Amino acid sequence: MSDILLRTLGLGKTFTVGRRTVEALKDVNLEVARGECHAVVGESGSGKSTLANIVLGIHPATAGEVVFDGKPLHYAGDPTLRRRIQLVQQNPLSALNSRRRVGASIRLPLDVHRIGTRAERATRVASLLEEVGLAPEMARRTPASLSGGQRQRVAIARALAANPDLIVLDEPTSALDVLVQARVLALLDRLRRERGLTYIFITHDLAVVRALADRISVFAEGRMVETGPADRIFNAPQAEFTRNLIGAVPVATEEEERLRERVRSMGRSPGFAA
């Protein structure tokens, strides 16, 4: 059992907005293995953000539970959780405090959890900057003077600072340009392998996780419609929703067109149920 780092059991979340109730998550049974990159794919309203918020302790679940490293996930009762689970957000500009220098932002987890002495923290910040491909001198810069890609690297460095086990990445490259995105994805992949991290990678863009994800869970309207190894999800998607999703992605190469056609035609053949 110890190779499953995070598991949700019948997880559900209902919001009450005025007189309306919205079921953002229904009966979700997700398994994330230690050291894997697990992609959570869905469109708006799929519940993927709600799932992230529950895992990060921002909202409590209204049904079911989350088990992290064998124990029920309960932030109030376990102060180490805030060190072991981290977040990289979509918008790098808003995710960094514009009134803090970059080094101070990266150092924040060390300060909060009182890791190391002042001198040790400064050294650590410098080595983190190098690890994400930035010069150590950038610690003195302010976020406003950095590009989108650089800011996102800083946010990643901050997430790594306290040596977490699990990082939730909520659309980490959606706001970045194509070339920058490719670099940041490569960085994320390398960091995971080198440090043995576990990722929950949330995205609406299937193609982005093709190269990165070990396993993929597809969400629609609060339910998990399909889960499995990345290769299988792309080459032989079982759920109609997944097939529609793959079928709708715009593609630029012949090979991808063939894959897309193959997936579209799966839905039409009698062998596959909806």
Add this chain to the structure above:
Amino acid sequence: MRGDIVLRIADLTLGFRRGRHTAEVLHGISLHVRRGEKVALVGESGSGKSVTARLALGRLQQEKGTLVTGTIEVAGIEATRDSARIAAARGKIVSMIFQDPTSALNPVFRIGEVFNEVLRSGGQRLSRRAAREKAVRALAEVHIPDPERCLDSYPFQLSGGMNQRVMIAMALVNEPALLLADEPGTALDVTVQAQTLKLMNEMIERHGTAVLFISHNLSVVREFADRVYVIYRGNIVEHGRTEQIFAEPRHPYTRALMQAAPKLVAAGLPDLPETSPAFRDPLIVHEGCGEPGEVAA
């Protein structure tokens, strides 16, 4: 389809003056769009693609500190420095649709009220009833199931996909010669975006509008455009028909974009630089393409 030239841009430069410095954003770009053509302008942020669209719409020229040289002509109206004529023609001759439909529509007005405004600024003098009928027909054309109800709704009551259709309907109701589309559907789910593009294709074929489609997403461009201009840091670096560009991208920047785009098939992670001096290589034009007045390659 060789028709009249609806948008002609020649050696356009654009600079913004701040204090003593002038930041040059466009370094002399040329492009054209003919009637009925769908032309894409592809680039990343900071490439100048969005300001090009805004200049064609007549939105930047008059602002303090903007320096424009070269030529922009929209449907024969010269718009380089004096945007007044273009501004008057906005909605009639040239219109624009935006990335995020819900935020592009004023939230305090119902769709019907905005439509009336659009029709009025299009120079059409219609009675209340005639205007409403026209709006209903326009919404039906974009396959909105209950046009009457839609007209009485506020943007926040409709889905993103519906608002996108509404925006397309509004942009085309006055039969403009040129439609500018700035990353349409980027804010929408991929399934909705696919439907939106299909709808745009259909509408444009029916109305014969010329389209300048601005995007950072090569795959979307491939599915939509006839011709492609690739823009990098204020310079056009490659120009060709869609088939040519995708079969044989020649410029280092275009090739980098294609390699970097995430793929649905297992291809590993590309190892690419974020920038390279080769990206500043001069313009490459594919066979049979070229600007009007120039000798084709």
Add this chain to the structure above:
Amino acid sequence: MSTRPSSVAWIEFRSNPISILGLVLVVACVAAALLADWITPYPEHVGPIGDFTAINQGPSAAHWFGTDTIGRDVLTRIIYGFRMSLTMAVLVLAISMPVGVVLGLLAGYLGGWVEFVLMRLTDIFLAIPPLVLAMAIMGFLPATLTNAMLAVTVMWWPWYTRLVYNLVRSEAREGYVLAAEVIGASAPHVMFREILPNCAPAILTKLTLDVGFVVLMVSSLSFLGLGVQPPTPDLGSMVADGAKYMPDAWWLSVFPALAILVLVLGFNLLGDGLREAFDAEV
């Protein structure tokens, strides 16, 4: 936590002639207040004793702004009046600003009943016209300078609370606040070390504009006899006392009034300039 003003704001500030004018006026008034003992021609006229041989004289070479009914030099009393006004403004704001800001932070970030209680209290204070509220408070207290300042302090903090509350509510939705919370930062850390620095430009701008307003408020109270008591020189009292002699001994009211104008205008221009400079930073 480093909150050094960024160079973008400074460049914008110094290229705006209005801001520079404001800064010059403010510096002039502050300098006059600080150096009063040395630059005034007749420092002894601060008290109740003047030059009985020079009563009610118009502006002249000896007395640039004339003398009052007991022979005191008006210019001297105006300069000491600056000192009085600025001191009062500093004292009032030094207390009301921190109190107001902290309450606004607590109400905006903690929410719940804290927000409810604090903001309803703030609403009550803000609902009453400022001068009326100050007068009402003074109705309960003997008319001394200290009490006047107390009254103004008590009615001033809610403006900061309202300002900071609104700022905190919008900042609390930003990514960096979420990031700090996920990292495990405590509520006091998030409020004071993450959000507060982002409120600093607005608070600073308001502070500058408020100096002028506090001076006007105290001057108004003095004009009504509720603030500074004679013989202490205060710009508002001087205007009040001199009003009786208008238009004959016009210099008794006009010069103090102009002095108030210059002081308030200087701080207003400075505050406007700061606001534009900070806006340029965004």
